[in-house]
Amino acid sequence: xxxxKLSSTFDLMIKTLPFLVFRFIVYIGMVLVYIIGMAxxxxxxxxxxxxxxxxxxxxxxxxxxxxxxxxxxIAYLLREYILYMVKAGHIAVLVEKMDGKELPGGKGQIDHxxxxxxxxxxxxxxxxxxDQLIKAILRAFNRIFFRIxxxxxxxxxxxxxxxxxNTVINMSLTFLDEVILxxxxxxxxxxxxxxxxxxIILYAQNYKAFLKNALFLSIFIWILSFVVFILALVPAxxxxxxxxxxxGIFTVVVALLFAWGVxxxxxxxxxxxSLMQVFFKVTEGQEPNPEWENKxxxxxxxxxxxxxxxxxxxxxxxxxxxxxEAAGEPPQSGGS
Numbered sequence: 001x002x003x004x005k006l007s008s009t010f011d012l013m014i015k016t017l018p019f020l021v022f023r024f025i026v027y028i029g030m031v032l033v034y035i036i037g038m039a040x041x042x043x044x045x046x047x048x049x050x051x052x053x054x055x056x057x058x059x060x061x062x063x064x065x066x067x068x069x070x071x072x073x074i075a076y077l078l079r080e081y082i083l084y085m086v087k088a089g090h091i092a093v094l095v096e097k098m099d100g101k102e103l104p105g106g107k108g109q110i111d112h113x114x115x116x117x118x119x120x121x122x123x124x125x126x127x128x129x130x131d132q133l134i135k136a137i138l139r140a141f142n143r144i145f146f147r148i149x150x151x152x153x154x155x156x157x158x159x160x161x162x163x164x165x166n167t168v169i170n171m172s173l174t175f176l177d178e179v180i181l182x183x184x185x186x187x188x189x190x191x192x193x194x195x196x197x198x199x200i201i202l203y204a205q206n207y208k209a210f211l212k213n214a215l216f217l218s219i220f221i222w223i224l225s226f227v228v229f230i231l232a233l234v235p236a237x238x239x240x241x242x243x244x245x246x247x248g249i250f251t252v253v254v255a256l257l258f259a260w261g262v263x264x265x266x267x268x269x270x271x272x273x274s275l276m277q278v279f280f281k282v283t284e285g286q287e288p289n290p291e292w293e294n295k296x297x298x299x300x301x302x303x304x305x306x307x308x309x310x311x312x313x314x315x316x317x318x319x320x321x322x323x324x325e326a327a328g329e330p331p332q333s334g335g336s
Contacts, residue, residue, distance in 0.1 A: 003213055004277035012273050015097050018109040019090045024265040026086050031261040034071045035239060035254060041067020064250060083131060084124035088185075089113035091178060092120075094273060095186045098280070120185050121192055130184070130192050133306050134177045137200055140300035145207055174218070175272045176203065176210070179279045186280070194310035200303070201288035203279070204296055213278045217271045224267050229259035 013020060045063025052059070092113040093103055104112050121127040180199040189195035203210060236254035296303045 002216060002274075002278075003209060003281050004274040006274075008277060009270060009273045012094055012097055013269060015103065016090065016093050016109070018106050019093055019113065020266060020269060022110055023086055023090065023269070026082065027261040027265040028258075030075060031257045033074075034068060034257050037067035037071035038064045038250070038253075039067070041065070041070070068253070080124050080128040084117060084121075084127050085114065087178060088117045088121070088127055088181060090269065091182045091272070091276075092116040092185050094276065095182050098276070099186065116185065120188070126192065127181075129309075130196055131177055131181065133193075133302055133309075134180050134196055134200065136302040137296070137300045137306065138176050138203075140302065141200075141204060141207075141296065144299050145204075175214075175268070175275050178272050179203075179275050182276050183279065191310055191313045193306055193313050197303070197306050197310055198288050199279075200306075201292050201296065202283040202286055205286070205289045205292040206282045209282045210275070210278060214275065217274055221263070221267055221271050225259055225263045228262045228267070229255055232258035232262075 042060050042064035045059035045061065045066075048059040048063070089110065090113065093109055093116075096116070097103055103109050117127065121130070180196055180203065183199035183202075184192050184195045187195050187198075232255040233251065236258060237251045239254055240251045
């Protein structure tokens with residue numbers, strides 16, 4: 001039996017529909033930019049092929065690859081912004097809705113979410129630094145506690161199966177860093193490093209419950225993503241006609257891009273919301289177990305780094321209220 005309710009997941013998705021629309025615009029926009037980059041690169045290569053009299057289309061192919069690579073590089077540079085504006089913002093409104101708070105509608109929901117994120121993490125570099133440390137610690141922990149290769153024989157062709165199962169397990173835990181960010185926002189901690197450390201310990205001492213739920217969600221999400229990929233093949237084949245003398249592999253690439261965009265915008269929130277429910281349910285009322293804290297210290301040096309950053313953290317002071325002089329009011333006289 002799963003530790004989340006499908007009805008609650010869909011309800012939360014509907015209640016945060018403005019953010020789902022925002023996610024869709026962002027990620028499908030990125031897909032279109034990829035296609036435009038490939039078209040420009042392929043078109044430039046096509047002209048070089050024509051000038052050089054080459055019928056093989058080598059420059060066309062290479063230009064398309066270069067166009068894709070340039071856009072991928074830009075997307076990599078924007079990952080901090082996307083985390084801050086899109087993912088963390090959606091988490092913020094989800095947490096508030098799960099706690100029974102009323103949310104503004106339309107663009108007001110997006111503005112409200114970004115204000116909550118700024119309050120918790122001050123600036124995008126703090127959130128990005130927290131997120132990267134969380135991911136590193138989770139990778140180290142999952143590598144130790146979720147690998148089955150250590151107790152299964154590797155002979156007789158079973159080694160490949162073991163690797164496949166380990167890969168599925170790792171993929172199933174994709175959303176855990178976002179769930180831990182949700183804990184940060186929900187506790188309204190002034191120290192994101194310390195609250196992340198607490199959340200990781202709570203996750204570790206309940207890891208079996210997370211694995212059960214995450215495996216189910218992973219299989220569901222990847223089946224749905226595959227269906228989207230199949231449905232995207234026909235429109236992708238039509239779009240690929242803008243790439244001179246190219247087809248085949250680029251049809252698949254464009255379909256994969258569309259499937260990725262839909263997965264990021266609409267399918268992954270389903271998994272994230274479901275695991276948020278799991279985390280809040282199974283950790284309710286729990287305190288971090290010192291035994292698991294010690295295990296995490298031994299598993300990952302990054303966990304110790306997280307503790308050091310927590311101890312060094314000095315939250316930015318909020319601006320003080322303006323004094324009468326600063327507000328343009330005359331000072332009060334102390335005499336009669």
